[in-house]
Amino acid sequence: xxxSSSDHKAVARRYLWSGLGFLAFGGLLALLIRWQxxxxxxxxxxxAWALPESHGALTPPTYTAVFTTHGLVMIxxxxxxxxxxxxGHFVVPLAIGxxxxxxxRLSSVGFWVYALGGALVLASFGLRLGPASAGWTGxxxxxxxxxxxxxxQTLVTVAVLCAGVSAFxxxxxxxxxxxxxxxxxxxxxxxxxxxxxxFFASVLNVLFVPVLAAATVLVLMDRLLGTQFFVAGxxxxxxxxxxxxxxxxxxxxxxPEVYILILPAWGMVGDFVAFFSRRPAHGYRLTAGAMGxxxxxxxxxxxxxxxTSGMSPVLGRTFMVLxxxxxxxxxxxxxxxxxxLWRGSVRLTSPMLAALATMSVFGLGGITGLxxxxxxxxxxxHGTLWVVGHFHLTxxxxxxxxxxxxxxxxxxxxFGRALHEGLAKAHxxxxxxxxxxxxxxxxxxxxxxxxxxxxxxxxxxxxxxxxPLNQWTTACAxxxxxxxxxxxxxxxxxxxxxxxxxxxxxxxxTLEWTCAPSPPPEGNFARPPVVLRGPHALSQPESIERLxxxxxxxxxxxxxxPATATSPEAPVALTSGGAS
Amino acid sequence: MSDLAPRPVEASSEQVGGxxxxxxxxxxxxxxxxxxxxxxxxxGWSHRFEAGLALVAFGWxxxxxxxxRKAPRATVAHGGTRRSRAWVLGLxxxxxxxxxxxxxxxxxxxxxxVLWNLDVPARDPRTARIEINAHQWxxxxxxxxxxxxxxxADDVVxxxxxxxxxxxxxxxxxxxxDVVHGFSLPHxxxxxxxxxxxxxxxxxxxxxxxxxxxxCYQHCGTSHYRMRGVLRALSPDAHAAWLREAGRQAxxxxxxxxxxxxxxxxxxxx
Numbered sequence: 001x002x003x004s005s006s007d008h009k010a011v012a013r014r015y016l017w018s019g020l021g022f023l024a025f026g027g028l029l030a031l032l033i034r035w036q037x038x039x040x041x042x043x044x045x046x047x048a049w050a051l052p053e054s055h056g057a058l059t060p061p062t063y064t065a066v067f068t069t070h071g072l073v074m075i076x077x078x079x080x081x082x083x084x085x086x087x088g089h090f091v092v093p094l095a096i097g098x099x100x101x102x103x104x105r106l107s108s109v110g111f112w113v114y115a116l117g118g119a120l121v122l123a124s125f126g127l128r129l130g131p132a133s134a135g136w137t138g139x140x141x142x143x144x145x146x147x148x149x150x151x152x153q154t155l156v157t158v159a160v161l162c163a164g165v166s167a168f169x170x171x172x173x174x175x176x177x178x179x180x181x182x183x184x185x186x187x188x189x190x191x192x193x194x195x196x197x198x199f200f201a202s203v204l205n206v207l208f209v210p211v212l213a214a215a216t217v218l219v220l221m222d223r224l225l226g227t228q229f230f231v232a233g234x235x236x237x238x239x240x241x242x243x244x245x246x247x248x249x250x251x252x253x254x255x256p257e258v259y260i261l262i263l264p265a266w267g268m269v270g271d272f273v274a275f276f277s278r279r280p281a282h283g284y285r286l287t288a289g290a291m292g293x294x295x296x297x298x299x300x301x302x303x304x305x306x307x308t309s310g311m312s313p314v315l316g317r318t319f320m321v322l323x324x325x326x327x328x329x330x331x332x333x334x335x336x337x338x339x340x341l342w343r344g345s346v347r348l349t350s351p352m353l354a355a356l357a358t359m360s361v362f363g364l365g366g367i368t369g370l371x372x373x374x375x376x377x378x379x380x381x382h383g384t385l386w387v388v389g390h391f392h393l394t395x396x397x398x399x400x401x402x403x404x405x406x407x408x409x410x411x412x413x414x415f416g417r418a419l420h421e422g423l424a425k426a427h428x429x430x431x432x433x434x435x436x437x438x439x440x441x442x443x444x445x446x447x448x449x450x451x452x453x454x455x456x457x458x459x460x461x462x463x464x465x466x467x468p469l470n471q472w473t474t475a476c477a478x479x480x481x482x483x484x485x486x487x488x489x490x491x492x493x494x495x496x497x498x499x500x501x502x503x504x505x506x507x508x509x510t511l512e513w514t515c516a517p518s519p520p521p522e523g524n525f526a527r528p529p530v531v532l533r534g535p536h537a538l539s540q541p542e543s544i545e546r547l548x549x550x551x552x553x554x555x556x557x558x559x560x561x562p563a564t565a566t567s568p569e570a571p572v573a574l575t576s577g578g579a580s
Numbered sequence: 581m582s583d584l585a586p587r588p589v590e591a592s593s594e595q596v597g598g599x600x601x602x603x604x605x606x607x608x609x610x611x612x613x614x615x616x617x618x619x620x621x622x623x624g625w626s627h628r629f630e631a632g633l634a635l636v637a638f639g640w641x642x643x644x645x646x647x648x649r650k651a652p653r654a655t656v657a658h659g660g661t662r663r664s665r666a667w668v669l670g671l672x673x674x675x676x677x678x679x680x681x682x683x684x685x686x687x688x689x690x691x692x693x694v695l696w697n698l699d700v701p702a703r704d705p706r707t708a709r710i711e712i713n714a715h716q717w718x719x720x721x722x723x724x725x726x727x728x729x730x731x732x733a734d735d736v737v738x739x740x741x742x743x744x745x746x747x748x749x750x751x752x753x754x755x756x757x758d759v760v761h762g763f764s765l766p767h768x769x770x771x772x773x774x775x776x777x778x779x780x781x782x783x784x785x786x787x788x789x790x791x792x793x794x795x796c797y798q799h800c801g802t803s804h805y806r807m808r809g810v811l812r813a814l815s816p817d818a819h820a821a822w823l824r825e826a827g828r829q830a831x832x833x834x835x836x837x838x839x840x841x842x843x844x845x846x847x848x849x850x
Binding site (some may be wrong): 060133139147167283302309316328339348356359444455 | 602606607608609611616618619620622623626627630631633634637638639640644645648649652653654655656657658659660665667668669670671673675676679680683684686687688690691694696716722758759760762764765766767769770772773775776777778780781793795796797798799800801802803804805808844
């Protein structure tokens with residue numbers, strides 16, 4: 001399939017390779033930040049070619065460019081594109097029994113807009129145009145040309161706009177596809193939880209990415225056209241703009257973005273826990289409903305990011321209550337996962353391990369956010385590494401492990417080859433443990449008062465004793481980087497000479513595994529499947545009795561009598577269309 | 581009730597531990613304020629809850645995975661009964677009410693009594709007032725001199741050097757001349773944004789004498805990490821003596837035409 005193909009699977013693969021590339025790039029930048037906190041001002045081995053003046057040591061300007069780019073790249077160009085661009089594009093049409101996305105050309109255009117944005121970020125960083133350095137949040141007035149004059153900041157602002165356009169396009173595309181293109185019989189109550197997660201997250205994309213676009217365009221106008229939306233304080237100059245308006249706009253997008261990044265992972269965890277416990281998901285409707293409730297609340301909690309901005313007590317109290325409230329549906333969902341595991345027949349495959357790891361890091365991340373939801377406890381922790389550790393666990397580690405859960409699960413479908421299970425499991429386990437090491441270390445440092453984004457935290461005497469802790473955390477981070485080699489080796493080896501995958505290696509009943517060959521051809525299904533049941537028809541009495549296996553295809557006819565023609569565990573042929 | 585009261589000045593130094601440099605520890609920065617112990621206690625509860633929830637979740641997961649690993653396949657007709665779903669809802673609601681409820685009620689108490697209660701410094705005749713102007717990359721502080729009014733010739737101005745009396749409310753009004761900064765007193769549990777174009781305010785009360793650091797917590801440019809100031813908590817007498825002397829010197833070098841130096845404003849009532 002060529003680069004111009006607008007088949008959803010081809011677009012998905014383009015997003016996959018570029019997303020993985022940006023993940024590696026963002027990860028390397030993270031290691032530079034970690035190096036600086038462990039060995040402040042000392043040369044980074046092997047970096048002398050890039051920073052000859054300082055013999056490879058990070059200087060304060062380089063450091064600000066590094067952490068700004070790390071945040072932007074990870075959120076806009078690595079994790080979101082991997083979840084939606086790669087997994088979402090690939091899975092959504094297949095899982096709902098559609099021949100493709102509702103607007104195939106739009107998804108192809110969306111990719112190229114994203115690619116343009118990615119190129120702009122790399123250019124801003126690599127071409128020494130005065131790199132972006134206002135932090136990933138880009139608060140004005142710092143992000144205006146008065147305080148960050150280089151071309152780099154303009155380029156990344158345009159790049160964020162590009163990523164936003166692409167996110168809006170695939171969000172819209174997924175929403176329309178799920179609403180309009182489901183196969184006959186694929187009712188809302190039969191959607192895999194993955195599709196629910198991607199659907200809700202896509203709705204959030206459609207609603208809130210335009211807010212980001214508005215903020216970004218206004219900043220661009222301030223930078224390029226001399227407007228003053230965010231430059232001067234209204235109170236100070238009797239007119240003009242207000243920097244605080246940007247913060248409200250940014251977080252009105254920025255907080256839902258957290259859920260945009262985690263909802264698809266939640267959905268996958270819900271599905272995989274059921275698949276590999278060989279049980280229907282416990283409380284399917286409750287789980288889908290909880291994801292919906294979180295989505296509905298997501299835009300109403302954003303101002304907890306502004307608890308220390310001097311906001312009025314009325315707003316502060318309101319957003320405190322709303323923020324704490326959002327933990328309720330999250331708890332319902334988490335308990336449902338735990339209930340699904342109980343009395344199951346748990347198979348620790350690589351996607352299952354990754355799903356359990358996602359649960360663990362997300363659980364810890366969510367729990368450590370409680371103290372940030374109440375105003376009084378937020379004050380000592382605000383702006384510290386506690387916040388960094390908390391959101392890296394939820395939207396960093398959990399989304400990352402969610403991406404890999406999905407990738408390990410759908411890889412045989414995407415490429416027709418089976419990844420090495422042992423390597424995959426080692427990669428997932430080592431990553432999960434090291435994530436806990438790195439972000440646990442950050443939580444500890446933040447609790448002790450270490451502020452984020454300090455080039456040299458030890459300028460403050462009250463932070464000096466944290467050097468050993470930071471060095472330990474950095475060691476974990478470098479190990480974490482190193483174990484990603486397990487994935488790279490696995491990927492390269494499998495793509496070159498991996499064995500052909502079984503048609504349904506995980507023995508599950510969702511449409512992509514039971515109604516389409518691996519990899520699926522253009523158009524996905526020879527005939528549109530007619531869906532008869534939900535996604536988690538596992539260990540059902542009638543299938544064990546009549547077919548001798550513990551799973552049932554979503555579109556599979558159940559023979560009236562014990563199996564005669566179908567042998568146990570055999571992949572199911574395309575089902576006939578006339579079943580009722 | 582004793583938990584709600586400001587910490588008395590005398591008894592404090594034993595309670596909060598000495599100022600000696602500590603070794604590897606995960607404790608909060610030591611508390612030097614009269615009210616910070618309330619936040620610290622609430623944070624302590626929050627962490628107990630967090631540990632409890634994590635223990636339950638991880639324990640459940642580990643036990644389930646271990647116990648049912650390769651368990652013989654059971655036949656299962658459904659994804660939970662009405663009863664099991666009710667358990668999930670009940671457990672979630674229970675955990676939510678206890679954990680989030682404690683945080684909400686505890687936080688609300690602190691907000692009502694301290695953080696958003698500017699009546700305390702406004703009513704107390706001893707209150708020390710400071711105007712702070714944040715710059716890239718320093719803290720400029722202004723004290724009304726002997727006349728008690730800001731923007732006059734005897735205003736005292738210091739750079740990265742805050743001086744406050746112990747045991748009385750310190751009322752801070754905060755602005756920024758350039759970008760958004762974050763005024764932070766880690767040892768007093770104080771954080772507040774300095775935003776161009778608006779006057780933000782907060783207050784705190786030092787519980788004992790000593791030197792503490794002022795940090796910027798909002799990324800404000802290349803030298804953000806060096807935006808460090810020192811706060812000196814002095815005895816009321818020493819503070820008054822310093823302010824008198826500094827006011828006299830300020831009046832001597834006062835230049836009415838230096839508009840950059842005369843940035844103070846009339847104190848804004850809450």
